[in-house]
Amino acid sequence: MRTLSCALVLLLAPVAPAQISFPMVTHVSPAAVQRGTTAEVTVECRTSSLAGAYKVLVEGTGVTAEVLPTKAPATSNQLVCKLKVTVAAQAALGVREFRIASDLGVSSLGQLLIADAPVVAEPAVPSTQAKPLAVPVPSVVCGRIRALEAVDYYSFTAKAGQVLTLEVVCARAQDKIHDLQKHADPLVAVFDADGRELAAADDGYFADPVLTFKVPKDGTYTATVRDAKYDGDPRWAYALSVTDAPRAVYSFPLAANPAAKVKAKPVGSAAGRGEWELTAPNERGVRTVPLRAGALETNPVPVVVTNVPLVEEAEPNDTPKHATRVPLPGGANGRIGARRDLDHYAFSAKKGQPVRIEIFARRFGTPLTSQLDSQIDVMSPDGKILVSNDDLNGKDAGLVFTPPADGDYVVRVRDLNNKGGDGFVYYLELDFARPDFALKCDPAKAMIGPGSRTAWYVQVARTNGFAGPVKVEVHGLPPGVSVNPLTIPPTMTQGLLVVSAAKDAKVDASAVEVIGTAEATDETGKPVTLSRTALAVEEIYLPGGGRGRFDAGMMAVAVTGPSDLIEIRVKPTRVTLKPGEEVKIEVEVARGPKYAKEVTLDVLLRHLGSVYGNPLPPGVTIVDGKSKTLLGTGSVGHITLKAAADAPECTDVPICVQGFVAINFVVKIGYASEVISLSVKK
Ligand SMILES: [Ca+2]
């Protein structure tokens, strides 16, 4: 479970009332902060002012941030603010997500790199070939690929035989930046004192380069950072790490049992510099830990901590006949070590008892960044393919296989494009497919003024025969904010939470967790209680105005200044329909004094014809021809709902009407009515 820390500072002077919106963070400079230090960073955003920023919500523990007061008078279009960031000495390394709360809303995700070397901030004047910026080794140099043809130059001294790693963190963070349509493709190169290129790297960690370089002789060297196509953008912030510390770009094995000490084989400059050992954390799941060899320590590497017995692949295993045997439940650490490598694993299973077969290698937004794009095939021992998959979870393959008979089966693992190499590490897990569910909550933020409401659309995905109700609760709401009780019945895969701010709620923000619980049974029929935290659906612009989405860790609720729409009044708030019947819901929008623009009504969450959330029970639909949803600048409308002749019965399903306010071409903010309890009875 994630915990969150935050820091409060003084509220800035109120600005002129504006439409409630949210700051869209574009970049942070410097992009990194060294752990064990306190540093000032500048956050830039677009769209909504940061003038009323008062709080920073940071993912995880060990990092806190506060908004520094600005010297200039507050304006309604202040797109920059400064944060004071404090990082504990033991804070986990890597990219952290944060959000800034202002009296207008809560920002899109910003990202900050927590580093373990001194940070060199971006110089005011860009460096040049003639005047490179001298940097120490080790250091983390922050800069931006600011413009077309921009090249940044850094000089450092090094000794013969030193193994240096130069790594850029830039492109990997850009997939989470709101409305950054063009992404960087950074390239790093090293030159000697005579200007000869000694080494260069382009794509090592997705589009970000990782360059390992052995220093040929004592002297001064120059490193350059640029875009591979000489493109640039003032928002393309990067952090270049230059270090002689042992670096593990990848590490084998990928999985270990809780608290187990295992021998590790790193890929990167750590290779060959000692007998490396990994001590797995106690908590199961995808974690990161540094490798250790005596006093030496690498960067944190990913490890899948699992309880099942583990084996290592035994090459040659390129045919079903030479398959490595795996117990059930059990797991195998493997690597597609060369082009066209095929890895076969044999297991025995019982007729009709479903088996979950899953690869852990490369998942966006997680520490799993193997180069493998996996494909799995389940086969009979004579090599006949029974079922295949290539992307259950991001790039990772997975499936549930129900054996047609007792006996042996074979799983084949390969790269989808027949690539392979040292970085193509993976973990294959075989376990009984237990009843389970996963939750998502769309959108990831709620921003509401006193007395106002907004809606969250919760989606449940039930798997492996789980068919029960899921109770949904929200933990960590700010004072004065509440949600309706919600249990998603077995007949539905979606549910609605109306987030309401009391009339006397004060401006505040907090990170929250949406948690679902359900009663299920394990593979032996024993009852178990499942508790699952919802992933937050963070929306992001797609080229052309579409609504892109990705899974974010942090959900946030902000009580803002007065909302643009104070209240959505509906009548009736309790509806019981007979199959075939219709009901007209009258809607009246109470606007804030400053908002006179267009409002549209809806019960669903939609964008450009796609439905992202639908809390209506099965068989109940909106009758478009009998609804008035485009209010223009007016305030009165209605929505007609109809139960189909064959609509099944249901009781008190929560729905609501939202009034949507556009804040630009793509993004809109919804203000919800109170919950309407909808039942269908014969
Ligand atoms: Ca690149």
Ligand SMILES: [Ca+2]
């Ligand atoms: Ca292999």
Ligand SMILES: [Ca+2]
């Ligand atoms: Ca093989």
